[in-house]
Amino acid sequence: MTHRLRPVGHEFVRTAPVRLVFEREISASPERVFRALAEDVAGWTEWFGPVTPARPLDDGAGREIRLRGGTRFRETVLVAEEPEVYAYRVDVTNAPGARAVAEEWRLAAAGTGTRVRWTLTADGTAPFRLVLKTARPGRGRAFRSAATSLDRRLAR
Template structure:
């Protein structure tokens, strides 16, 4: 890993200089969605096309993630409060300019399934922040595609 990031807590989701929030409704109930997020970490490669490797570390207290294009993350799980919240902090990455990063998945029951809300909270150099702002449409599309794929997978 190229660099260690600042160790921030779950409150960073609300205070980060860059916050991107995406939401999508799915037919699956919160329980199965939570299990796919938090308990079946290796399964992420089957439904999140940007993820090429996902494995739990430290007996589930952490994760190792690799993305298409070569970006790597070492993460610490900050919250696994099933079936409502799953969040993790990036501790180390090879992404240039990143200083702090937390992702939170919040699940809310709806009449027809679950509202999945993903918050991507970050801090970094000015170049990193600018790049994230430009990447927002792509991150939103990746989220929507991934959650749609997960919903289809859970329906089978």
């Protein structure tokens, strides 16, 4: 069963009740990383392990994402400021208990590469928030693996 979430703006990334922040440096430039995030949505399946199909919608203003295990998201892009920020919110999902979800990818030059910071933010029922907080270590591993895979992919 899918349900519509509360439509939040970019400020939700700073004010959400649940904020999971992960950071890693990679060797690719901020411009290349930004293009992989914002312009090559279908390519996410190549580097972000949990993502199965991903496709842009509405000429890049939205996205449809599916994860291993069956979770689905329809998203709206909130910010696409090359090469620094790419953020989106979830509008519709089948994740039980979710009320609002937004993610931000913030990129900053770091030497000859990029410091990538991924912020996953959410609000929902108490069990949903607890599950998300408990899943932090796994989300961190998934992010580190994704950043490494993205860096390898962009080096090709």
